[in-house]
Amino acid sequence: MRRSVALTVNGQARTVEVEPRTMLVQALRDGLGLTGTHVGCDTSQCGACTVLMDGMAVKSCTVLAVQADGSAVTTIEGMAHDGELHPLQDAFWENHGLQCGFCTPGMIMTAADLLAGNPDPTDTEIRHALEGNFCRCTGYQNIVKSIRAAAEQMRAASVGGGGQAS
Amino acid sequence: MIPAAFDYAKASSVDEALDLLAADGSRALAGGHSILPLLKLRLAHADRLVDIGGLAELKGVAAHDGGLRIGALTTYRELLDSALVSQGYPLLAEATDRIADLQVRNRGTVGGGVAHADPASDMAGILLALDAAFVLRSRGGTRTVASRDFFRGAFTTALAPGELLTEIVLPPLPAGAGTAYAVQEQAASGYPIAGVAAVVRRSAGGCDHVAVGVNGVADAAYRAAATEATLRGTAGDAAAIAAAAARVAEGVRVQGDIHAPAEYRAHLVSVMAGRALERAIARSA
Numbered sequence: 001m002r003r004s005v006a007l008t009v010n011g012q013a014r015t016v017e018v019e020p021r022t023m024l025v026q027a028l029r030d031g032l033g034l035t036g037t038h039v040g041c042d043t044s045q046c047g048a049c050t051v052l053m054d055g056m057a058v059k060s061c062t063v064l065a066v067q068a069d070g071s072a073v074t075t076i077e078g079m080a081h082d083g084e085l086h087p088l089q090d091a092f093w094e095n096h097g098l099q100c101g102f103c104t105p106g107m108i109m110t111a112a113d114l115l116a117g118n119p120d121p122t123d124t125e126i127r128h129a130l131e132g133n134f135c136r137c138t139g140y141q142n143i144v145k146s147i148r149a150a151a152e153q154m155r156a157a158s159v160g161g162g163g164q165a166s
Numbered sequence: 167m168i169p170a171a172f173d174y175a176k177a178s179s180v181d182e183a184l185d186l187l188a189a190d191g192s193r194a195l196a197g198g199h200s201i202l203p204l205l206k207l208r209l210a211h212a213d214r215l216v217d218i219g220g221l222a223e224l225k226g227v228a229a230h231d232g233g234l235r236i237g238a239l240t241t242y243r244e245l246l247d248s249a250l251v252s253q254g255y256p257l258l259a260e261a262t263d264r265i266a267d268l269q270v271r272n273r274g275t276v277g278g279g280v281a282h283a284d285p286a287s288d289m290a291g292i293l294l295a296l297d298a299a300f301v302l303r304s305r306g307g308t309r310t311v312a313s314r315d316f317f318r319g320a321f322t323t324a325l326a327p328g329e330l331l332t333e334i335v336l337p338p339l340p341a342g343a344g345t346a347y348a349v350q351e352q353a354a355s356g357y358p359i360a361g362v363a364a365v366v367r368r369s370a371g372g373c374d375h376v377a378v379g380v381n382g383v384a385d386a387a388y389r390a391a392a393t394e395a396t397l398r399g400t401a402g403d404a405a406a407i408a409a410a411a412a413r414v415a416e417g418v419r420v421q422g423d424i425h426a427p428a429e430y431r432a433h434l435v436s437v438m439a440g441r442a443l444e445r446a447i448a449r450s451a
């Protein structure tokens with residue numbers, strides 16, 4: 001009983017054949033070969049599988065691929081443009097926001113949702129937004145710092161008019 | 167983890183959803199954040215999921231009769247984004263911002279949380295304190311059930327098989343009432359160990375409106391009748407608050423688990439009750 005699901009993934013129209021029980025994360029990783037989205041807990045706790053679905057951060061291990069039919073999905077692979085890292089990716093690199101990197105795609109996608117609605121978050125707001133993302137390496141300090149730095153860069157870019165769409 | 171195979175149907179109207187749900191083994195799917203983890207763990211079973219997620223008629227927050235109507239499919243995020251909620255029902259806004267995490271609030275619906283009826287659910291205690299009513303629709307018609315008659319036990323509600331919760335109706339807050347939610351969460355999961363929501367109005371003659379909802383403590387969320395009766399008519403001073411808070415678990419069987427044995431939880435909920443009442447009274451104009 002496979003079904004065809006139509007998605008716009010990182011700006012491109014894609015279709016993927018799935019069973020009703022297939023989770024979005026499996027459709028992305030196994031169906032479309034986009035392995036940047038990770039599976040940590042597989043029980044909606046850790047946030048490693050976070051992607052944007054119609055602009056909103058969701059845990060793709062807890063969304064059926066068929067529920068996403070017709071949606072626009074952005075994964076970590078869709079963040080860089082023309083070989084240039086997204087400000088969030090750049091900031092994580094510059095600020096030691098990652099060690100092993102396993103949690104990083106999820107952290108960045110959640111941060112992208114936060115910054116879209118709140119371009120100048122306080123540290124408390126950043127930490128509140130990251131409650132559903134676990135990191136076993138960094139101790140979070142540098143993740144918060146990275147998101148703050150990215151926010152600053154994105155604000156500067158949008159004031160300058162040369163901002164990169166996220 | 168992969169759930170056992172199930173069939174999937176997307177409903178395009180409430181009537182169609184009700185027809186699909188009439189079949190044995192069919193279950194409603196809203197945001198999926200309670201049912202999908204259970205299916206993955208194979209703690210729940212469905213032959214067919216009926217996706218109600220596309221039903222626009224069940225979404226959104228609107229002013230109604232001085233109060234609010236909240237469509238069952240409204241997500242926590244949409245509640246937080248609603249000015250009607252933040253301005254009119256600060257209790258709802260304050261508590262919603264603490265539910266789960268950003269991603270879960272983006273997908274989880276108020277109606278799904280209510281229908282799932284986890285005894286710990288923050289929303290259950292809050293909706294009880296706000297005197298919410300639930301509108302339920304089946305193929306036989308529509309009925310309205312008061313929140314105090316809705317939560318029957320752990321994961322058990324007044325919903326009949328094949329029935330859908332379509333909206334949550336909030337009456338206006340009594341003019342001048344103060345509201346507060348005090349909760350102790352389990353540190354790892356964020357689920358409440360004990361949560362107390364209070365709506366209190368203190369006027370010249372004393373506390374004349376007292377509504378207290380409790381979640382996380384008994385096998386179902388409940389209204390703390392003894393606490394309400396003890397506070398009602400008093401001046402709402404510290405002694406009255408203490409006397410009322412001490413009775414918050416009266417008449418219920420307090421649950422114990424690895425996070426909080428029953429004796430500890432009973433003490434904890436009285437502390438939460440004291441905090442919620444104190445704050446609600448301080449905010450009452």
Ligand SMILES: Cc1cc2nc3c(=O)[nH]c(=O)nc-3n(C[C@H](O)[C@H](O)[C@H](O)COP(=O)(O)OP(=O)(O)OC[C@H]3O[C@@H](n4cnc5c(N)ncnc54)[C@H](O)[C@@H]3O)c2cc1C
Pocket residue numbers: 044045193194195196197198199200201202238239264265266267270273274275276277278279280281282286287288289325329330331332355356357358
């Ligand atoms: C990581 C995580 C953390 C969480 N933390 C908290 C927390 O801190 N506090 C808290 O209160 N909750 C918490 N939750 C629970 C969350 O609030 C619920 O999972 C969510 O609201 C359920 O809504 P849904 O739309 O996803 O429901 P679904 O999973 O789609 O449905 C849940 C159940 O309700 C039924 N159902 C759904 N909609 C209707 C309807 N309209 N009519 C009749 N039946 C219906 C379904 O058949 C199913 O049985 C957490 C969940 C997760 C995954």
Ligand code: FES
Pocket residue numbers: 038039040041042043044045046047048049050059060061062
């Ligand atoms: S893998 Fe989805 S939340 Fe952990």
Ligand code: FES
Pocket residue numbers: 097098099100101102103104134135136137138
């Ligand atoms: S960098 Fe290793 S889990 Fe976060």
